[in-house]
Amino acid sequence: MPWNSDACIVGLGETEYVKQGEMTDRSEFELACEAIENAAGDAGVDIEDVDGFSSYANDRNKGSLVADALGIPEVKFSNKVWGGGGCGGSAAVMNAAMAVESGAAEYVVAYRALCQGQFGRRGQTQGIDYAEGTDAFAHSLGLETPPQMYALPAQRYMHEYDVPQEHLGHVALTSRAHANRNPRAVMSDREMTMEEYMDSPPITDPYKLYDCCLESDGACAVLVTSAENAADLPQPAVEITSAAQGGGPGWGSGVLSSHNMPLEDYPTSNAARVADRLFESAGLTPDDIDVAQLYENFTGMVLMTAEDYGFAPRGEAGELFVDGNAIGPDADLPINTSGGNLSEAYIHGFNLVVEAARQVRGTSPTQVDDVEYSLVASGPGVTPHSGLILSPA
């Protein structure tokens, strides 16, 4: 069954993005409210008309509580995608669209707020004494943090396809070059060379410091409603042309704690099945995509995601990034055009969804000309992976 909704993104809302720990005057919860209000304001929709809330992963800012704080008169939909970290970002938008399409709610906001400075850094362990369930097989054996979890498939990937470290480096350089064009990016003023990348401290092999996403404080949101409503609103409507979420067998906890995914799937991002459905549903191929946001918690996963989406053959995604091939509006396939998780901010990848929508509106800091199809891939290595193809309504 193809994706048959014509729901649209009509509002984009962001707070400022800062390094983790620098957001000291407002709580994460306040930022969630602010981003949602900004999305409604941008859309020209009265905040009291927002009747649905959709987020993902371990967002602490429950729709029910955000709704009360914002004085929403009636909540009709409140939903969170299970599992998989940043993998659920596009799925949260998909769920918002499904709520709209079904008539369950009319204006659904998908959002993510994350202040690592207020609740603990992702790259650090939190001093727990016991690891439960499947996590025990990872955490108790030294596999405790995301950079380690995602280093393991990257090491295998580089081994199987003889991928040089520089290919990872070019992913980092691509995001950084785009952040340098984006005044809102945390790394806006910080340029990066390959020498600086190669000299950056080792974190957990093959990842160096600059292979790892930022740790940030901030929030962002998109407002979803029907195409009919969208036609009456001031912003150019961004159609959700295709949406998909899911994953293959054995990827339930994937790289986070299983590592028993099928051997033939192991050095991938678990995105191929979602990508196939996304393209098939839209009647498109990878060649039709004008600009892509590929979730970069760690550089190695971007290469595997790009291959899962069919942008390059197995082991060759590095070629998409070398020589500045993915940098700038005139690139064959510009990738991560706001600086993404690596260099704009780590809002659990929801900022990539916002950027994908901006590319359709024509307001990206690295705006690609005449965007027909803008793709975002949320989160690798666990189920659900999710993705969206956006286009002008």
Place this chain on the structure above:
Amino acid sequence: MRGTTREEIFPLPEKGIDTAPFWEACNRHELVVQQCADCGALRHPPTPVCPDCRSYEVDWADVPGTGEIYTYTTTHYAASPAHEDHTPYNVSIVLLDGTEDIRLITQVVDIDPESVEIGMPVEVVWEDVNEDTTVPLFRPS
């Protein structure tokens, strides 16, 4: 606080209903993998249902305790103050002999972490963390 013993650095495994037999076998220095009592398929990490035949009947199969490094990482940074004196350390995925594709997350010890390689043969070495908990580490064989 800086950790010196394993118990001070890494969390202990909570032994749940589905997973306790694995950890109890570790305490006896026996490496076991969950096995479907009906179709015989091995699976890991433990779950209550066989994904191949949907049986809820569970056995635990002895495996040789040898294998090869499928992938690994050398961790250089301290994820907490407790880790500071422990870096650099290895974390590996070991593909177990006697199985088609069962992998354990573990740490390879008794070797400079920088010398670990994919494909390296390894064997289990038991670390008694405290009187209630033993974990399976591996060393080059």
